Amino acid sequence: MSTVTTQRKDSKGALSGKAGLILTELENRFVSGKYQFGELLSINSLAEEFEASRQPVSTAVSYLRSMGYVNIVPQVGCKVVSPSKQEIADFFYTLGKAESGIAGKAATRWIDNEIEQLQQVESVISGTAFDTLEHRDAYADSVNHYHYKIHDMARSPSISLWLESLWRLADFYLWQGASINFTKGKVQTAHKERRAIIRAIKQCDVSLVESLMEEHVNGKPRRVGVV
Known part of the structure; x- marks a missing residue:
C-alpha cells in the first residue's frame, strides 16, 4: 500500500542559519495573508523583531524578492508586490x-x-x-x-x-x-x-x-x- 506524503511545503532549507529562519517565518506570513499588496516592510524593524542584524534580514528579503513576494525600491526600501x-x-x-x-x-x-x-x-x-x-x-x-x-x-x-x-x-x-x-x-x-x-x-x-x-x-x- 502506498503512503502519500502531502505535508505543506515551504522554502525551509533554502537559506541557512538566522537568514533561513527569518525567510521561513516571513514566507509563512505572506502565504497566510499577513501582508497586503503594496505594504512597506522595514528592514530595521524586522531586524529588531527577529533580534538580528540587518544582514540576515536583507538576505532573507532578497530571497523573497527572487520568489516574487517583494520588490526593492531605491530610497524607499522593501515593498510588497502589487500585481495588476x-x-x-x-x-x-x-x-x-x-x-x-x-x-x-x-x-x-x-x-x-x-x-x-x-x-x-x-x-x-x-x-x-x-x-x-x-x-x-x-x-x-x-x-x-x-x-x-x-x-x-x-x-x-x-x-x-x-x-x-x-x-x-x-x-x-x-x-x-x-x-x-x-x-x-x-x-x-x-x-x-x-x-x-x-x-x-x-x-x-x-x-x-x-x-x-x-x-x-x-x-x-x-x-x-x-x-
Missing part, C-alpha cells in the same frame, strides 16, 4: 495549465487506495467552516493538501516541487481577497469542482481531468475577488 488584476489572471492561467497537466498524470498513475485518500481530503475541506480567519487559514491548508496529494499521485517529484512553490505564491495572491469576498455560494462551487476532478481521476479520464482542473484553478482568483 491582469498579472494575477495571467499567473493563474499559467498555473492552471501546469496543474491540469500533473492532474492528468495522476489519472493514469494512481494506485492502491489513493482515490479514497483524496476523497478523505475533500471531505475535510467540505467540512471546514469558513466563518473566521482561523477557519479560513485551515481551509486554505486543506485545499493545498488536496492539490499536493494529486501531485504525489502523479509521481513526478521535480514537477511537484516546482508547482508547490507556485502554490505558495498563489496563496499569497488569493488571501488578498478571500477574507472578505469568498462567499458561501462560491465555497460550494469549489467543493463541487474538486469532487468532479476526483471522479474524473478515478475514471482515468485524462482529457476530462485536465479540463476540469484548468477551469478550477483559473476560477480561483475570480471566486475570491482579486480579479
Whole structure:
C-alpha cells in the first residue's frame, strides 16, 4: 500500500542559519495573508523583531524578492508586490495549465487506495467552516493538501516541487481577497469542482481531468475577488 506524503511545503532549507529562519517565518506570513499588496516592510524593524542584524534580514528579503513576494525600491526600501488584476489572471492561467497537466498524470498513475485518500481530503475541506480567519487559514491548508496529494499521485517529484512553490505564491495572491469576498455560494462551487476532478481521476479520464482542473484553478482568483 502506498503512503502519500502531502505535508505543506515551504522554502525551509533554502537559506541557512538566522537568514533561513527569518525567510521561513516571513514566507509563512505572506502565504497566510499577513501582508497586503503594496505594504512597506522595514528592514530595521524586522531586524529588531527577529533580534538580528540587518544582514540576515536583507538576505532573507532578497530571497523573497527572487520568489516574487517583494520588490526593492531605491530610497524607499522593501515593498510588497502589487500585481495588476491582469498579472494575477495571467499567473493563474499559467498555473492552471501546469496543474491540469500533473492532474492528468495522476489519472493514469494512481494506485492502491489513493482515490479514497483524496476523497478523505475533500471531505475535510467540505467540512471546514469558513466563518473566521482561523477557519479560513485551515481551509486554505486543506485545499493545498488536496492539490499536493494529486501531485504525489502523479509521481513526478521535480514537477511537484516546482508547482508547490507556485502554490505558495498563489496563496499569497488569493488571501488578498478571500477574507472578505469568498462567499458561501462560491465555497460550494469549489467543493463541487474538486469532487468532479476526483471522479474524473478515478475514471482515468485524462482529457476530462485536465479540463476540469484548468477551469478550477483559473476560477480561483475570480471566486475570491482579486480579479
